[in-house]
Amino acid sequence: MRVLVIGAGLSGIASAWYLRAAGHDVTVIERREGPGLETSFANGGLVVPSQPDPWNAPGIVAKLIRYLGKEDSPFLLRPAAIPGMIGWGIRFLRNSRPEAWRCNTLACVGLAQNSLVNLRQLRAQTGLDYPFGSNGTMKIFHGQSQIDAQVAFARMIAPFGVPYVVLDRDATVAREPALAQIAGRLAGSVLYPDDEYGDARAFTAALATLSAAHGVTFRYDETVAGIETDGGTFAALRTDRGRIAGDALLVATAAWTPDLLSQLGLRIWINPVKGYSASVPLDGWNGAPRMGIIDDGLKIAMAPFGGVLRIAGTAEFAGWRPEMNERRARNVLATGTAVLPDLDGQAARHGVRFWTGLRPVTPDGSPCIGPTRVKGVFVNAGHGPLGWTFACGGGKLAADLISGMQPELDPAPFALARFS
Ligand SMILES: Cc1cc2nc3c(=O)[nH]c(=O)nc-3n(C[C@H](O)[C@H](O)[C@H](O)COP(=O)(O)OP(=O)(O)OC[C@H]3O[C@@H](n4cnc5c(N)ncnc54)[C@H](O)[C@@H]3O)c2cc1C
Structure with a gap:
């Protein structure tokens, strides 16, 4: 054919x-x-069956209203974009009901896990060469209640073949010494050792x-x-x-x-949702992260590959506006620096490449x-x-x-x- x-x-x-x-x-x-x-081109780089949950978890409405028009927030709904996304938005809200969200999460973890198996098979069969790492993802938390919620989530997706390890503060820093500087603010983490990261482009x-x-x-x-x-x-x-x-x-x-x-x-119900990434060279950075790190509270993700630390985040419902917003791009770097205090200095010494892209998001x-x-x-x-x-x-x-x-x-x- x-x-x-x-x-x-x-x-x-x-x-x-x-x-x-x-x-x-x-x-x-x-x-x-x-x-x-x-x-x-320059997405966050994370290959994460451990993070299959759609954004519209129960409670998303309150979050969107809280962030409405706030330039520095991780979720930004621009009022001008609302008229163009009404049909999509109704379906997005409908899918934030607990049972719908759960079903969608389970469908996505099945696809993500199948995808990881196929990715590994492809590499093994062809020797495909691109920068990647397979040290897993560490999801860090600043309070015990968030850890408990994440453990409940990890239990829900574990039957699909997604292993997890719960780490207290000391064990978190022992596994990822790059977090030592913020240890005092950490409650602990959930490590997903099977996740990968790599250069999508x-x-x-x-x-x-x-x-x-x-x-x-x-x-x-x-x-x-x-x-x-x-x-x-x-x-x-x-x-x-x-x-x-x-x-x-x-x-x-x-x-x-x-x-x-x-x-x-x-x-077809696909809405563009803008995000940003920053790439900072790893040159001479002895304390750089060894694995993928996600700070769920700050809605920021980072991973080391191909000689850079890639930091990605923010979701901006802004319609068809592909241009770079300098303030939101810099905010990604600043949020990353809240997790890795050395990041700003590393960026100042070695430079930073910003990028923006439109995530193609469905309502479920x-x-x-x-x-x-x-x-x-x-x-x-x-x-x-x-x-x-x-x-x-x-x-x-x-x-x-x-x-x-x-x-x-x-x-x-x-x-x-x-x-x-
Ligand atoms: C900031 C950010 C961070 C992200 N981080 C992650 C992450 O960590 N992990 C993860 O899994 N995903 C991540 N993603 C999501 C991921 O990058 C996207 O879902 C993925 O790149 C979509 O791939 P695609 O092939 O569908 O789209 P694209 O890569 O956009 O490919 C579509 C192609 O179609 C072409 N095209 C369009 N119209 C036409 C036409 N009329 N004729 C010819 N060609 C056309 C375009 O030029 C384009 O090249 C992130 C996305 C963003 C924006």
């Missing part, structure tokens, strides 16, 4: 790889000059190169403008360079997916993976804050569904039809 994939980010490239492995003739069309240059580029070597065709600098059907079945793409015919189409265009699908009369936190109502048109998009964690599992699931093969996971929680 000739399969066309739109989008060369984590989702599109992982799908292309598994589609080719299933024997298809695969072409990837990407408007940028190479792979992984949009949302997959480098992974995407390396997998694109490998896929090309295995016969996938890449068409960069080419923008898809239209999708043609014939008798209700996918027929071809119209791009700024011509027409490409195919037997099946996979749309893997993150937050740009609703626009593309609307041409076919299809609605699960990506949309599977067929649409239009025969031959499939989607793999809406991975929100976990697109790196879901990349290989999501790509494999999309490829299996397109190929008509029995998927490794129940596809129902990821079906587009769940919102209709």
Whole structure:
């Protein structure tokens, strides 16, 4: 079958790889000059089956109202964005009911765990080379009640194969000496030793190169403008360079997916939610972290890989405003410094690279993976804050569904039809 994939980010490239492995003739069309240059460029780097819980946990409404318009808050809802996200917002609130949130969390941990297994298998089989680490993630807390809540959460997801270790303050610092300076403010941590972290952009580029070597065709600098059907079945793409015919189409265009699908009369609920990262060189930093660290209270995550410490955070519901807000970018660095007091000095000495991206977020936190109502048109998009964690599992699931093969996971929680 000739399969066309739109989008060369984590989702599109992982799908292309598994589609080719299933024997298809695969072409990837990407408007940028190479792979992984949009949302997959400089994300937090965490591959974390331990953090599958959607943002809309019970209580999110009060949190959003509390943070409304506050420039330095981890969640920022800009009033101007509200009119454009009413339908999405209603579904987002509906999914914050305790039972819905629990079901969504369990669906996501299943996909995340499957994804980690597939990622490791891919590395073992191909020797794929990109900077990564597998020392796990340490989630730190400043109060015992938060530790207790996290342990209850860890127990809920442990049956999916996510081990955890509860550490008191001393054991936390012994495992991660980078936290010694803030030991007095720590109550303890929950360590998830199986989690990984790594450079998503480098992974995407390396997998694109490998896929090309295995016969996938890449068409960069080419923008898809239209999708043609014939008798209700996918027929071809119209791009700024011509027409490409195919037997099946996979749309893997993150937050740009609703626009593309609307041409076919299809609605998909994905909202852009802006985030920031800062990358600070590790050069000469003896006390740098050895593993992924998440401070849940401060809503900040960090991980060391590829010669930098990557710090990421903040969620800004601001609609389609991709520009960098200097104050919010600097706030990520300042929040990181609250966890690692040496970070600011390290940034001053060696520089810092800021980046911003739009997370493609669905109202229930699960990506949309599977067929649409239009025969031959499939989607793999809406991975929100976990697109790196879901990349290989999501790509494999999309490829299996397109190929008509029995998927490794129940596809129902990821079906587009769940919102209709
Ligand atoms: C600040 C931040 C931190 C994050 N941290 C983490 C983390 O620690 N762990 C984690 O798991 N996830 C994280 N994420 C989420 C993750 O980065 C995303 O979910 C993931 O990158 C989405 O990948 P994608 O392939 O779906 O989208 P993208 O990488 O954006 O790829 C989509 C591609 O489609 C192309 N495209 C769009 N329209 C067209 C068109 N018409 N024609 C041709 N091409 C088109 C775009 O150019 C783009 O390259 C983070 C995200 C952000 C913003």
